[in-house]
Amino acid sequence: MKKFLSIVLSILMCAAIFTGCGGNSEGGNTDGQSSGESVKIGIIKIVEHSSLNTIEQSIIDRLEELGYKDGENAEISCMSAQNDSTTIPLMMDKFVADGYDIVVAISTPVATAAMNYSSQIPVVFSAVSDPVAANLTTSLEKPDKNITGTSDSVPVEKIIDMALELTPDIKTFGFIYNSGEDSSVANIERAKAYCEEKGLSYVEANVENSTAIQQAAESLVTKCDAVFSPTDNTVAEGMSILSQICKDAKIPCYVGADSLVQDGGFASIGITYEDLGIETANMVDKVLKGTSISDIPVMVFEDLYTYVNTTTADAIGVELSDEILNSDKTVIFE
Structure with missing residues (x-):
């Protein structure tokens, strides 16, 4: 299900893609969310291209396997900044105002912008090459800014x-x-x-x-x-x-x-970007189940x-x- 939204703030318009992200309707373990409960998960990526699209879809698919079904017990909303980082704060403002439970920030530009909101909403990033250099955390083992995630460090x-x-x-x-x-x-x-x-x-x-x-x-x-x-x-x-x-x-x-x-x-x-998305979704699940972000180390893939x-x-x-x-x-x- 895809819906398109123009975000207008004063005279500034963001031509972001805003989608209700739906996974497959079949199967899936429902341990993640019990009946009657609902969560709001926001996903922002910097632009549309194969790598980030793969990560996004892998996150959505894994979340459904974990029991978070868009349109049933979860609202999963996806946005693209269309390679314009100035629009990311507008998207974050919307997620915070709408009471979202967590935001997934795909790519370094999105993660660095989202970090400014981490005191208001937990953030899990994906595809950040060097989280320490990006000032997202001072420690990979013990994240200290209410933001953690997965790294795609390039060898x-x-x-x-x-x-x-x-x-x-x-x-x-x-x-x-x-x-x-x-x-x-x-x-x-x-x-x-x-x-x-x-x-x-x-x-x-x-x-x-x-x-x-x-x-x-x-x-x-x-x-x-x-x-x-x-x-x-x-x-x-x-x-x-x-x-x-x-x-x-x-x-x-x-x-x-x-x-x-x-x-x-x-x-x-x-690494494989599908695996990156899977592990990112696993982190989202941990946060939604109450694990402190400081207890979820940044994952750097070695395989x-x-x-x-x-x-x-x-x-x-x-x-x-x-x-x-x-x-x-x-x-x-x-």
């Missing part, structure tokens, strides 16, 4: 090592990201440091919005041997454009998330997988080894 160094193994002729990396996204900047700084350690050169392209990707990417591929983009929301929004430009140039595009490989990137190492897109590999002329293709730790997209 930048492992991705670069994989790139050098799969495409060993790389001398120069091209980094494409939005310098306005703190988590992207942090990951790119790590990539720069590791490239310097490895004796590799790098060039950069900053994209302030997804419409800038085409021009930036077309220029970038003329200056590098491989492209790397972290879990950048702006790039993710225009991943189909970036991946096609890289394929046309016969240049591998390494990325920081599995969904970006699914969207045409060449390869990545990392990593390799993701490769074989259609992209064929397009850029890279032959993947049987060892990679047949590994239990490899996920293949076509």
